[in-house]
Amino acid sequence: MLQNLGVARERIAVRITAPWWYRVGAALSTACLYVGMGLLVGRPAPDSGVEAVASSLIVLGACVAPVVLLWVLHRSTGVVIDRYAHGMAGWCVVMVSLLVVAFVFQAFLHVPFALAAAGVIAFVVTYDRECRLDSLLRQRVRAHG
Secondary structure, eight states: OHHHHHHHHHHHHHHTSOOHHHHHHHHHHHHHHHHHHHHHTTOSSOOHHHHHHHHHHHHIIIIIHHHHHHHHHHHHHOOOOOTTSSSOHHHHHHHHHHHHHHHIIIIISOOTTHHHHHHHHHHHHHHHHHHHHHHHHHHHHHHHO
């Protein structure tokens, strides 16, 4: 009986790992926020076309993509779990700090594309965070079930 429990835990640990497309999607979602803000900050003249694209990127990155990605992840793995219950504090500090620094560079120091460059960094950090979360979730399932 205990052996079956160990086998079941191992199967769940394998299934709980997010596929590559989820990690890329989460990273792109985060990058969209920075790129969208970068299109709005520090522009010399308003342009409704640019504002529409920027707003769309922000809504996509903040609202639409995360919900759709989690829904598809749950459907594809068959496992429903709160991926983001633990292990997020460091990522949040990095993302907010990166945003503040990039905003200051682009808005006040007039460094073009600072927020877009920060978006590339945010992509890498988010992808890494997703990989670490997968590892943390696997460890918890294997240890505690």
